[in-house]
Amino acid sequence: MSPLIEVSDLRKYYPIRKGVLRRQVAQVHAVDGVSFSVGEAETLGLVGESGCGKSTVGRAVLRLIEPTSGAVKVRGRDITQLGKTELRPLRREMQIVFQDPFSSLNPRIRVGDIVGEPLKVHGIGDRRQREEKVAQLFARVGLRAAQMRNYPHQFSGGQRQRVSIARALALDPSFIVADEPVSALDVSIQAQVINLLMDLQRESRLSYLFISHNLAVVEHIAHRVAVMYLGRIVEYADKTTLFTQPLHPYTEALLAAVPMPDPTLKRQKRHVGGDVPSPISPPSGCHFHPRCPYAEARCRVEAPVLREVAGGHQVACHLR
Amino acid sequence: MSSVLEVTDLTTVFHTRRGLVRAVQGVSFTVNRGETLAIVGESGCGKTITALSLMRLLPMPPAEIVAGSVKVAGTDLLQVDDATMRRMRGSEIAMIFQEPMTALNPLITVGRQIAEMVMLHENLGRSAARAKAVEMLRHVKIPEPERRAREYPHQMSGGMRQRAMIAMALACRPKVLVADEPTTALDVTIQAQILDLIGDLQRELGTAVVLITHDLGVVAEVAQRVVVMYAGRKVEEAPVAALFADPKHPYMRGLLASIPRVGTARGMASMDERLQEIPGIVPPLNELPAGCAFAPRCKLADAHCRAEAPPFEMKAADHAAACWKS
Numbered sequence: 001m002s003p004l005i006e007v008s009d010l011r012k013y014y015p016i017r018k019g020v021l022r023r024q025v026a027q028v029h030a031v032d033g034v035s036f037s038v039g040e041a042e043t044l045g046l047v048g049e050s051g052c053g054k055s056t057v058g059r060a061v062l063r064l065i066e067p068t069s070g071a072v073k074v075r076g077r078d079i080t081q082l083g084k085t086e087l088r089p090l091r092r093e094m095q096i097v098f099q100d101p102f103s104s105l106n107p108r109i110r111v112g113d114i115v116g117e118p119l120k121v122h123g124i125g126d127r128r129q130r131e132e133k134v135a136q137l138f139a140r141v142g143l144r145a146a147q148m149r150n151y152p153h154q155f156s157g158g159q160r161q162r163v164s165i166a167r168a169l170a171l172d173p174s175f176i177v178a179d180e181p182v183s184a185l186d187v188s189i190q191a192q193v194i195n196l197l198m199d200l201q202r203e204s205r206l207s208y209l210f211i212s213h214n215l216a217v218v219e220h221i222a223h224r225v226a227v228m229y230l231g232r233i234v235e236y237a238d239k240t241t242l243f244t245q246p247l248h249p250y251t252e253a254l255l256a257a258v259p260m261p262d263p264t265l266k267r268q269k270r271h272v273g274g275d276v277p278s279p280i281s282p283p284s285g286c287h288f289h290p291r292c293p294y295a296e297a298r299c300r301v302e303a304p305v306l307r308e309v310a311g312g313h314q315v316a317c318h319l320r
Numbered sequence: 321m322s323s324v325l326e327v328t329d330l331t332t333v334f335h336t337r338r339g340l341v342r343a344v345q346g347v348s349f350t351v352n353r354g355e356t357l358a359i360v361g362e363s364g365c366g367k368t369i370t371a372l373s374l375m376r377l378l379p380m381p382p383a384e385i386v387a388g389s390v391k392v393a394g395t396d397l398l399q400v401d402d403a404t405m406r407r408m409r410g411s412e413i414a415m416i417f418q419e420p421m422t423a424l425n426p427l428i429t430v431g432r433q434i435a436e437m438v439m440l441h442e443n444l445g446r447s448a449a450r451a452k453a454v455e456m457l458r459h460v461k462i463p464e465p466e467r468r469a470r471e472y473p474h475q476m477s478g479g480m481r482q483r484a485m486i487a488m489a490l491a492c493r494p495k496v497l498v499a500d501e502p503t504t505a506l507d508v509t510i511q512a513q514i515l516d517l518i519g520d521l522q523r524e525l526g527t528a529v530v531l532i533t534h535d536l537g538v539v540a541e542v543a544q545r546v547v548v549m550y551a552g553r554k555v556e557e558a559p560v561a562a563l564f565a566d567p568k569h570p571y572m573r574g575l576l577a578s579i580p581r582v583g584t585a586r587g588m589a590s591m592d593e594r595l596q597e598i599p600g601i602v603p604p605l606n607e608l609p610a611g612c613a614f615a616p617r618c619k620l621a622d623a624h625c626r627a628e629a630p631p632f633e634m635k636a637a638d639h640a641a642a643c644w645k646s
Contacts, residue, residue: 049508188578188598192598195597215582259535260541261579272509276510
């Protein structure tokens, strides 16, 4: 049986143009050959730092931006080659929740209409049926039906994120890209939204691509995790393996850098130095080698390929 | 230990069209030389307004500091005239911000911004001040400081800009550094570098640090004492170990229970394990309930809590909280 979502060798390059003729002088390799799959009722966590291409992956998978190359198969069918009309019914299956609930909701539209919009676009039901469905969706995400007539500014950040989730659920999707869905929320509100996402998964067998820079949140919500660095996946494993036996030096560094909310733990001081390099001119060989404490001559010239080291555990490193 | 910063009963209000908003109400704390005090809380709890009040950087009006004192080495910053305050900013008390891009002047090279500040406070000529600026950039471990000093803020990465801000803030060796979410905008590997840097410089210079943050992980790693704020008030204060081991206020207990932790579950947290939630939302400051501001979200709250605000009092040795139920 093929997985719900199967992404292979996905690439997204952006041209850099200069001068009056707008000639292309270089390319940003935002996503540079990424492959993964998401099964039914499964959550894949996609982690990495800013600029690593994780959000670009999320958008390219939904074809909100057109990938440069690669395939995105939904239930075995490649959607990258489909035309607009052929794609439309598949769009119902795939939705997205954005990071910032303040800019992703139109401030001039009542939230009931925001949540009902996908139903309208896809011509589902009449006005009254749609309203009923929206009321059900509000109940599912923990909002009161009376709030349907309010505008986004009348809601707090956490409530707005519930509205975004209700909108994503309107068409009964099987797959949701959640792009940093709790990063803009206060700590005491994050747990509410994480629990909601997990409850919905249990109830409706939803699959998530959960994009986040927050490793603790990913460890809590994901089944499997892919770690990205400068456009490539450097490590890919089930959650337990990744958090207990990280193999890639970058994954190690990430885990060591997360501040732990426990003052009894002695702070380990083995932090990687340096900045995340620019994706316009990434380092040669392994992109991580300038910051890697173990780098050898080979790492500077030859890019390591992602290979399987144990059942389902993949890593892109010459030394592991 | 001698305290270098003594804040007593600080009360800051905003005069708005919708009436008086009490952003900070009677907040007191002290910070010793070389010590880090963390002020934690969520958005709207008053932590940043507290920081800006210390620096006297709030626009007045609409803001007004209606009560309290902020003493740095014995001088009350709230009583001195504007010219004196300008002299004290940088040399006695300095601040770094969450987003260095908005705090640095985009039209002036980084080296010149630091040099200007040095010339304002120390009797140095232009070339000596420039040399000092380069020296400070080297001190905060910016590679190739001579070249970087000639760059503009937009040419630097976020982490590099934060280093430059730290260089500027510490150039005149202030006694107190106020750091408002200094690593929130940074990636986690860069955050670790910046926290290390602040710690190293603090040990070297003996700076007292007031660290404003919402990240309990950062608090646990760098602070010695912690003040927890909620809706403009201090609700708990304790040494960091005591606070995390035995939080007295239900809000702090709720926060600690609600955060997922890396590694503690060792990846084996069962998917059925729900995070504990704190129900409801932070109340807007102009619609604070009577009594305890946390009561509408608190499992333990009763009629007494809703009617009368609890006093901030000692619950254990060196551990105080404002709660009727602890």
